[in-house]
Amino acid sequence: xxxxxxxxxxxxxxxxxxxxAEYQRGMRxxxxxxxxxxxxxxxxxxxxxxxxxxxNPPSGTIQRExxxxxxxxxxxxxxxxxxxxxxxxxxxxxxxxxxxLVDIERLFGGERMVVYYLSENRVDFRELVKRLAHxxxxxxxxxxxxxxxxxxxxxxxxxxxxxxxCNTHLMKMPPVSMKMAxxxxxxxxxxxxxxxxxxxxxxxxxxxxxxxxxxxxLPRIGVDIVTSNGRGRVLSQELLSRQxxxxxxxxxxxxxxxxxxxxxxxxxxxxxxxxxxxxxxx
Numbered sequence: 001x002x003x004x005x006x007x008x009x010x011x012x013x014x015x016x017x018x019x020x021a022e023y024q025r026g027m028r029x030x031x032x033x034x035x036x037x038x039x040x041x042x043x044x045x046x047x048x049x050x051x052x053x054x055x056n057p058p059s060g061t062i063q064r065e066x067x068x069x070x071x072x073x074x075x076x077x078x079x080x081x082x083x084x085x086x087x088x089x090x091x092x093x094x095x096x097x098x099x100x101l102v103d104i105e106r107l108f109g110g111e112r113m114v115v116y117y118l119s120e121n122r123v124d125f126r127e128l129v130k131r132l133a134h135x136x137x138x139x140x141x142x143x144x145x146x147x148x149x150x151x152x153x154x155x156x157x158x159x160x161x162x163x164x165x166c167n168t169h170l171m172k173m174p175p176v177s178m179k180m181a182x183x184x185x186x187x188x189x190x191x192x193x194x195x196x197x198x199x200x201x202x203x204x205x206x207x208x209x210x211x212x213x214x215x216x217x218l219p220r221i222g223v224d225i226v227t228s229n230g231r232g233r234v235l236s237q238e239l240l241s242r243q244x245x246x247x248x249x250x251x252x253x254x255x256x257x258x259x260x261x262x263x264x265x266x267x268x269x270x271x272x273x274x275x276x277x278x279x280x281x282x
Contacts, residue, residue, distance in 0.1 A: 004062065005050060006031055008040035010105040010114070010153060014171050016046055016054065019062040030070055030108060033060040037109025039074055054171070070108075077106045084136060088115060091131055099123050102145065103153050112139040116153060119144060148173050151197035158195060165202050166195075176200040180208045183215065183239070207240070214239040218258055224265040227256055231265070 006017045008031060017031055027042045042062075044050060066074075085104045092101055099119040106113050113136060117123075125142050132140045145153075152166040152173075166173055181193050181204055195201040219225050219234050225246065232246035235253065242258040 003046035003051075005043045005046050005054075005057075006040040006060065006062065007043055008033055008038040008060075009035070010103060010116070011149070012152070012167065014043070014054065014057055015040070015060045016051065016057045017060040017062050021062075023062065023065070028066040030063045030066055031060050032063055034058055036107045036111030037063070039066065039070070039108050057171075074108065077108065081106050084113070087135065088128075088132060091128060095127055097123055097125060097128060099125070102150050106138075110138060112141050114141045114143055116143050116145050116149070118147070118150060148197045148199055151195065155196035158201075159192075160203075164196055166197075170202060173202060174205045176202060176204050180204045180211075183208065183211050211239045214242055218242065219244065219261060219264045225256075225261050226263045226265065227260050228262065229254075232256075 001018050001020060002022060004017050004019055004023055006015045006029065007013070008015055013033075015031070015033055023029065023042045025042055025044055029040050029042060031038055031040045033040075040062075081104050084106070085101065088104060089101050092099060098121055099117045102116040102118055104113060104115055113132070115132070123144075129140045129142060148166065151164060155164045155167060158164045176199070178188070178200070181188060181200065184204065184207065186193055186204065193201055193204065215237065218237050218239070221234050221236060224231060224233050225244070227246070230248055230250075232248040232254075234244050235247055236245040238244070238255075244256045244258065244261070245253060246256045247253050
């Protein structure tokens with residue numbers, strides 16, 4: 001029985017799914033997930049190499065390829081969800097709940113409705129769930145998300161002109177820090193290195209490991225090195241190209257590739273002179 005990687009749901013979760021038939025990349029399918037029946041897209045065959053790259057993905061089974069009738073039902077659900085979102089917003093406002101409605105997701109099988117919301121504080125949404133379940137006659141699941149998840153739900157394109165990573169290929173959103181931006185010599189202007197979510201761009205994480213590896217393997221700034229053209233002092237590092245800006249003994253500044261370094265001269269540190277007070281002899 002073949003296995004496939006299938007992307008399902010508003011949050012575009014990747015599932016490892018079994019199937020009784022063969023499917024091709026890009027096929028739209030109806031699948032059973034731990035949440036119920038959902039529409040999904042086949043991404044690839046789940047061979048051993050692919051499975052090793054995934055960290056305990058949710059499982060499921062592909063039921064069938066999407067039919068014309070399924071497409072009509074999905075269009076009906078999408079149109080109905082807009083009305084339900086408006087009604088949910090009205091109830092939240094009536095109850096005065098300190099939360100921002102982000103999106104509503106209706107599963108294809110009708111087993112549940114998932115309400116995605118933002119809130120800085122704990123929210124007592126028991127009355128909200130009760131009223132929504134009564135009006136829409138389905139199980140209601142409340143899911144609090146962060147601003148990065150909000151971008152995953154609502155954002156379209158990034159500054160690069162391509163669809164945002166969190167809404168396409170990222171399975172998990174990795175932690176990103178200013179240290180990564182500094183190491184890659186990216187601009188430190190928050191407006192230029194922040195994504196649609198307002199946080200640091202996920203792509204700052206992609207090449208960080210290579211930069212860090214090269215930083216550790218290259219001679220440090222300030223040390224003296226010996227090349228075939230003589231001795232010089234390292235002024236700066238070009239991490240991605242593995243090159244060094246070196247000031248030679250005749251004060252020329254040249255770019256030297258790491259492979260051209262014959263040896264690194266470590267400076268000897270002078271030992272500290274400990275000042276000890278000598279007691280007066282009487």
